Amino acid sequence: MRCVATFSLIIGLMLASTSPSFADDESKANEKSSEELAIELLELTGGVDMAHQVMQALSAQMRPLFPSVPEDLWNQLIGALDADELSMLVVPIYTRHYSNEDLRGLLEFYRAPLGQRLLEANPAIMQESMAAGGAWGQQKAAELIERLRQEGFTPTQI
16 A cells, blocks of 8 residues: 555656646645545555554564564564554544644645755654754753752662
């Protein structure tokens, strides 16, 4: 499904860039429902890929709880999960917070070179931000624990 949607998007963009009736193409885009626009935005921005990552994270969290489960059974169980189902849970959230005009504007932005650059850089930015935030959190927690100890409090567990 994702390949078909991506292929359709590429063909649509090629036709829009070569067609003299761009206004007709634009009016068809304006006819899309909020749900269709939200799905298109999720596909364009990697939301579907994020669903796959969530499934892998779920697998990584579950495996240590059941260490005797064979690898092939884990693969079957995780393979049975539907990333599209997870993605579709997000669609109503997008349509609650964004109007059709907003969604069309976001699609236009993410198709533009700057939007593509944002999508390209975001994974590294998120990874580095999470690492910086984690280090900051650890440092601040240590400072708070030290201050509480100075005040005469002792933690029950560390």
